[in-house]
Amino acid sequence: MAQTHTLPPLPYGYDALEPIISKQIMELHHQKHHQTYINNLNAALSAQASATQTNDVPTLISLQQKIKFNGGGHINHSLFWKNLTPPGTPGNELGGAAPALREAINSRWGSQDAFTKAFNTELLGIQGSGWGWLISKGGPKGRLEITTTKDQDPVASGDVPIFGVDMWEHAYYLQYLNNKAGYIEGIWKIINWAEAEKRYTAGVENLLKL
Ligand SMILES: [Fe+2]
Incomplete structure (x- = not known):
């Protein structure tokens, strides 16, 4: 009989992302x-x-x-x-927590601000349900790209998902209602840049443990 998948525990408490996510x-x-x-x-x-x-x-x-x-x-x-972490933790800082990724982002988009704007534009452009991702093409330390996937499609096999933002209404609607931009603005305060750096430099192991 096939081994079944189980819910992985959250790496923080249910209230730990407040006030950004209730x-x-x-x-x-x-x-x-x-x-x-x-x-x-x-x-x-x-x-x-x-x-x-x-x-x-x-x-x-x-x-x-x-x-x-x-x-x-x-x-x-x-x-x-x-790829999320409570606001105000050291992992929140792109500078300190993700030096290699910061350099790659600056080299690709010119500045963190330009990257953030480009990412926000992609997120707001998603029609219906989907995800926005920062990916490293072809494996760790590859070319950085912003991409979106529809419904629950995962990032293409071989590319490394550095972080993703859930743009399904269930991710924000109870708190932000139709204010998608407010949700997106908040997400930047809880991105786990330390985890992002790890994925960028070393990839993601065991997406699903069987
Ligand atoms: Fe979701």
Whole structure:
């Protein structure tokens, strides 16, 4: 029987990202939304294992989208919790916590401000549900790019997700309502630049532990 996926604990308390992200949002987002992706992924993988045993190709084909959506949801949220950190912690500072990444950002966009503006524009341009990402193309220390993915699509295999911003309404609506720009402005105060530096220089290990 296939090993099942479980909800990874948050690396901080549910209220630790306040006032940027409320305890209520964090509890729902982690315990309900992320948990549901995991439950649905486990169910789809189990059905896939059965269908593989009976060589049931039509069922295998029909499961692909479920695995992509829920597996992507599990990967993206697992990355997201770790790429945030409570406001006012040392990891918040791009300068001190991420020297190599800061240099790469400055060389690519000219300044941190220019990078932030470009990233914000991408986030605000997402239509419907999706994610905005800073990625390193092809592996660690690659060319930096800002990209977006639709729904729960993960970053393309081979590229390193340095950090991502969840732009689904469930990530901010209870607190920010339709003020997407206010949510985005807040996110910059809780980005975990120490984690971002680690991903930029060394990549991401074990996106999903099986
Ligand atoms: Fe989410």
